[in-house]
Amino acid sequence: MAKKDFELTWKEIPVGSIVHEPGNASEYQTGDWRSQMPVLDKAKCVKCGICYRFCPEPCIVKDDEGYYVADLFYCKGCGICAYECPKDAITIVKEEH
Amino acid sequence: MAKRVGAEGSFAVAEAVRLADTDVVAAYPITPQTHIVERLSEMVADGELKANFIYVESEHSAMSACLGSAAVGARTFTSTAGQGLELMHEVLYLASSMRLPIVMAVADRALSGPLNVWGDHSDAMATRECGWIQYFGENAQEVFDLTLCAFKIAEHHDVLFPVMVHMDGFHVSHVVEPYLLPDKEELGDFLPPIDYPYPLDPNKPITMGAFAPPAVYSECRKAQDVAVNSTHGTIENVWNEFAKRFGRQYKPIETHKTEDAETILVSIGSFNQMAGVAVDKLRSEGKKVGLVRIRLWRPFPLQAFRQAVKSAKNVVVFERSMTYGGTVGPVCAEVKSALYGIKDAPRIMDFIGGLGGRDMSPKQFEALFKRAQEIFDKNLDIQYETIGVRE
Ligand code: SF4
Ligand code: SF4
Numbered sequence: 001m002a003k004k005d006f007e008l009t010w011k012e013i014p015v016g017s018i019v020h021e022p023g024n025a026s027e028y029q030t031g032d033w034r035s036q037m038p039v040l041d042k043a044k045c046v047k048c049g050i051c052y053r054f055c056p057e058p059c060i061v062k063d064d065e066g067y068y069v070a071d072l073f074y075c076k077g078c079g080i081c082a083y084e085c086p087k088d089a090i091t092i093v094k095e096e097h
Numbered sequence: 098m099a100k101r102v103g104a105e106g107s108f109a110v111a112e113a114v115r116l117a118d119t120d121v122v123a124a125y126p127i128t129p130q131t132h133i134v135e136r137l138s139e140m141v142a143d144g145e146l147k148a149n150f151i152y153v154e155s156e157h158s159a160m161s162a163c164l165g166s167a168a169v170g171a172r173t174f175t176s177t178a179g180q181g182l183e184l185m186h187e188v189l190y191l192a193s194s195m196r197l198p199i200v201m202a203v204a205d206r207a208l209s210g211p212l213n214v215w216g217d218h219s220d221a222m223a224t225r226e227c228g229w230i231q232y233f234g235e236n237a238q239e240v241f242d243l244t245l246c247a248f249k250i251a252e253h254h255d256v257l258f259p260v261m262v263h264m265d266g267f268h269v270s271h272v273v274e275p276y277l278l279p280d281k282e283e284l285g286d287f288l289p290p291i292d293y294p295y296p297l298d299p300n301k302p303i304t305m306g307a308f309a310p311p312a313v314y315s316e317c318r319k320a321q322d323v324a325v326n327s328t329h330g331t332i333e334n335v336w337n338e339f340a341k342r343f344g345r346q347y348k349p350i351e352t353h354k355t356e357d358a359e360t361i362l363v364s365i366g367s368f369n370q371m372a373g374v375a376v377d378k379l380r381s382e383g384k385k386v387g388l389v390r391i392r393l394w395r396p397f398p399l400q401a402f403r404q405a406v407k408s409a410k411n412v413v414v415f416e417r418s419m420t421y422g423g424t425v426g427p428v429c430a431e432v433k434s435a436l437y438g439i440k441d442a443p444r445i446m447d448f449i450g451g452l453g454g455r456d457m458s459p460k461q462f463e464a465l466f467k468r469a470q471e472i473f474d475k476n477l478d479i480q481y482e483t484i485g486v487r488e
Contacts, residue, residue, distance in 0.1 A: 006312035013313075013320040015257060016196035018295055019304035 004029075031059075034077035037095045038070050044089035051081035051090060099277040099343075106269035109237040109276050110176065110202045110262070111136035113244035115146045116281065117288055120171035123151040123162035129179040129214055131204045131270045137174075156181040160188035160199075167197035167259075168305055170296030172248060175199065178266055179206030182220040186227070192259040193228030194321055195305050198251035198293065199259040201229075202244060204270035205366070205417075207453040215454020216266035218366065218417040221394075222427040224261070228321060230328060231261040231395040232349075235367040238276040240264045242345055245288065249335045252291050256328045263394075265367040265417075267454060279343065287342055326396050349393035350401040354380055358387030360466060361409040361443075363432055365391045366417065368457050375462030386466060391428070402435050412436070412443045413469040415462070417451040425481045444473050447481035455485055 003012070005028075014020060045067055052060040052068045059074035060081060070081065082090040104112075110133045114122070122141070124134040140146040151166075153159045156177050166173040177185060182203055192199050207217035225231070230250065234240035240262060247260040264270055295303060309317050333349065340346035353373055355361055362372055369390045379386045389405045406412055416428040425433065429447035436442050446469045451457045465484060472479055 005310065008313055008316055010316040010319040010323070013317050015324070016295065016305065017194065017307065017309060017317045017320075019307050022302040022304075 029073055031071075031073045031075050034072075034075060035095060036077040036079070036092050037072060037075060038077070038079070038081050038090045039093050040067065040069055041089050041091070042067055044087045046087055046089075048086065050084050050086060054080050054084040056080060099279040099283060101275055102278050103273055103275050104237060105132055105271055105273050106234075106237040106240050106264050107132035107204065107271065108136050109241035109278075110244050110264075111140065112278055113241045114174050114200075115140050116279070116284055117172065117174075117245060117248045118290075119146065119148050119174045119248075120291075121149045121151065121163070121166040121173045122175065123153055123159045123166060123173070124175050125153055125156045125159050125177070125181060129177070129181045129206060131176065131178055131266075133176040133202055133204070133270075156184040157188060160185040160192065163199045163201075164188065164192055164195065164197055167192070167199045167293065168195070168297050170291060170293035172252070172291040173197075173199045174201070176202040176204070178204040178270075179208060179214060179220045182224060183208065186224065189224060189227040189229060189259075191306060193325070194317070196257040196321075196324070197259060198248075198257055198291070200244065200247040200251055200262070201259065202240065202262045202264065204266040205263050206266035213453040214266070216268050216417070217451070217453050219419065219452075221261075221263050222418040225395060225427060228325060229259045229261045229395065230256070230325070230332065230393075231263060232332075232393045233263045233366050233391070234269065235264075235369055235390075236269060236276075237272075237274045238345070239347075240269060241276055241278070242339060242343065243347065245284075246335050246339050246347070248291075249288050250328070250332055252293065253331050253335070254292075254294060255331050257294075258325055258328060263366070268367045277343075283343075285342070287338070329393075329396060329398065332393060347392060348401070349398035350405045351390045351392055352405050353388040353390070355387030355389060355405060356408065357385060358409055359385040360411040360413060360469065361387045361389050361406050362413045362415060362462070362466070363389045363391065363406070363428070364415040365394065365428055368415065368417070368451055371457050371459050372415065372462045374459035375466065378459065379463060379466060384466075397431060397435070399435055402432075403439060406436070406443065409443045411469065411473055412445045413466065414445065414447045415451075415457075415465060416447065416449055419449055419452060419483075420481070429481065446472055446479070448484045449481055450484040450486075452483075457485065461485060 141150040207213040336347040414429040425447040
């Protein structure tokens with residue numbers, strides 16, 4: 001993986017600030033913009049996937065057991081998943097950075 | 098063989114664009130446009146220039162189309178003036194920060210209001226921080242030569258910056274005068290085909306104009322500033338190569354009778370020719386005066402400028418752009434900052450005139466020298482005066 005933006009010196013900026021690596025936006029951590037995060041209670045979850053459909057990011061992925069979990073590398077903590085979950089299986093908790 | 102032809106400065110620029118085998122011209126075709134694109138569109142229609150001429154709905158779109166064109170590696174030209182340059186303003190910064198080698202001729206004009214389309218440097222000065230290489234031609238020959246050089250400079254791999262070729266609206270753009278027009282053979286390999294190193298290509302995807310958060314924006318800006326400041330050598334090399342081939346030498350700072358001059362007039366643009374006549378007259382009367390013409394305006398040739406005025410006790414600036422609420426006009430601000438703190442720094446006085454197409458005769462330049470002397474002799478605390486105005 002390339003250097004993170006805050007590690008680059010001005011000498012390492014490509015001519016015209018061109019990004020030469022296609023699709024490398026996925027390497028850019030945007031989850032740290034978050035101030036709160038979703039916590040899933042697997043006991044309540046029925047694996048319906050509604051949260052997955054509503055997540056605007058979209059950063060909810062299905063794990064090996066079939067649960068839908070937020071990828072915190074990208075999750076913005078917006079709370080939509082918790083709001084939409086018919087089983088109240090997701091709680092939004094404050095996060096300290 | 099070069100032909101001696103009579104034409105407007107605008108047509109001379111169009112000929113340079115034709116000789117350069119430009120691929121794309123994107124321009125807004127009506128006021129405040131000049132004959133540059135009118136002539137180019139004729140050339141394209143008649144098959145004299147095999148370029149794509151994109152007629153756009155505004156100057157903002159003209160420069161946007163130029164970004165796309167330059168980004169795929171096509172040799173790209175546009176031109177505008179006055180209000181049109183202002184409408185382009187936002188996109189000018191993109192061209193320089195994305196390092197796209199676009200060439201643009203600007204017939205410098207006044208800005209409204211009151212509505213005025215005549216010559217003035219208000220439009221040029223408003224773009225001085227936009228990151229382009231900017232220089233001035235003073236007559237048809239110079240704008241022809243400098244437009245041709247602009248492609249070579251902009252596209253040079255050590256440069257990759259857009260270049261603005263300025264000429265005074267009307268006094269250069271619309272005045273018919275003789276100039277030497279070389280043919281393709283004489284041009285030879287002076288201007289090789291464009292070879293932009295990072296063209297947009299579906300097989301090698303890249304992102305241009307990406308987002309830069311606070312974590313990296315300053316680094317991008319510093320990289321751009323260092324890059325534009327490092328273009329001085331290439332600009333001079335191209336001009337020297339041009340001189341070798343065509344016998345006409347351009348320099349970032351050009352001097353006239355400055356060696357032992359006590360008072361040096363510093364100015365930009367075609368009015369320098371009137372100023373030169375005044376200097377010659379005053380010299381014949383034994384007055385130690387000289388003229389420094391700033392040709393390269395951005396990046397500013399600091400060392401060459403300091404060298405050029407080093408003998409002077411007094412520096413008098415003449416400029417064609419008003420300052421509203423500033424201490425002095427933009428050219429004088431640059432001059433003052435270039436000379437501040439150096440040993441035996443000269444006294445500096447600014448005169449603003451030639452606004453909105455008003456002429457300046459050699460006699461008025463003589464009067465300007467006289468008025469400056471009076472201000473210096475009496476030690477008056479005046480930063481700038483507007484001249485040629487009815488009181
Ligand atoms: S909090 Fe928002 S961004 Fe995060 S997983 Fe839930 S819906 Fe997606
Ligand atoms: S919406 Fe609720 S119940 Fe459905 S998958 Fe998501 S967390 Fe589980």
